[in-house]
Amino acid sequence: MNTRVASTLVKTLVATVGIISVTGQAANAGVLRNGTTINTFMECINDGIGLVVGSSPAQNGWYYATDSSNDGSGGSAYEIYGMGIKETESSIMVALRANMPLVGTAYSGAADRNIGWGDMFFNFSGLNFMDAMNQGQLFGVRFAGTNDSGVSQVGLYSGVTAKSVTAENSGYASINAYNSSMGSNASLGDLARDTNYFDRTRSLNEIASGTFLSGINFLNNTQLTAAGFNLSKFAGSETIAFSIDKSSLPGASIPEPSAVLGLAAIGASVFASKLGKRRAIGS
Known part of the structure; x- marks a missing residue:
């Protein structure tokens, strides 16, 4: 087999492997597309924040939303300052900066004498909040285990109603x-x-129902800094951050190892077939 034939066959194999790589990347495409909207409110709606991916350029992979520093009705304990979200190969990381602790704050006027965080909603559909919910396309995360959520576990849910x-x-x-x-x-x-x-005539701020998908992993400041989050970007005495496995989210299916191996086997078969034909011709 001459050098030109060998070179051609090597290129064929490389191209086949390239197809496998591209297939893997396409199947694991990003989920934070422009227009993706994430929001959360306090349980009393004394403050809330929404982040729309693409509203501003990402910084170190993080999209940030800044909230007013004087719109926490009821005092500074209810103030939210900012929010960030970042997508990695395997997860979505979210961080909040506020004065409200994860466990909430004591308040005698609340039924359980505690006011805390509502749940967080993820809308990848491009629809508004109500349409996404009514069409079963709204996701939610219960991240505060002490709140009044309608779901029992802290974690990620699909098909949520609010x-x-x-x-x-x-x-x-x-x-x-x-x-x-x-x-x-x-x-x-x-x-x-x-x-x-x-729908501004309503105050939907927690999950009523949904299908549990996965737990969440809380992140500390060291982990956030390592991930490129700017801890000095927002004021606030509290940082609440977590990551979720994005394989459960739309557009984030990861190819099965067997599928990748199957593609590799096809590539190897093509290579062997071409090699056999070259040898037969040259014999």
């Missing part, structure tokens, strides 16, 4: 009521105070 827990937490009956109380100070991060993304 509910309001503001009545139990001496809170606002609607986003409009919050806006009216806070006036021009009202802010929802990347979302305008008068956004049509939400």
Whole structure:
């Protein structure tokens, strides 16, 4: 077999391996596409924040949303300052900077004498919040185990429906009521105070129901810094951060090892077949 024939066969094998690589990457495509919207509110809707991927350029892979520093109704304990989200090969990382601890804060006017975080909602559909929920395309994460969520486990859920827990937490009956109380100070991060993304006549802030997909992994400041998160970007006494396995999210299916091995076997077969034909011709 001459050098030219060998070179051709090597190129064939490389091209086949390249197809396998591209196939693997395509199957593991990113889920944080422009327009993906993530939001969370306090249980009383005394503050909330939304992040829209693509609203501003990513920094070290992190998309950030900045919330007003004076729109925490009821005092500084209810203030949210900012939020960040980043996608890696295998996970989605989320970080909040606020004054509200993960376990909430004591308040005698709440049914359980505690006001804390609502749940976090992920909308990859491009629809508004209500349409995504009604079409079963809304995801949610219960990250605060002490809140009044309708699901029992801390973790990621699909097909979620949302509910309001503001009545139990001496809170606002609607986003409009919050806006009216806070006036021009009202802010929802990347979302305008008068956004049509939400039904502003309601106060949906926690998961009512959903299908459990996976747990979450809480992240400390050292892990966040290593992942490129800018801890000095926002004020706030509390950093609440976690990661979720993105294999459960839309557009993030990872090829099975057997499928990759099958493609490799096909590539090897093609290579062997061509090699056999070259030898037969040359014999």
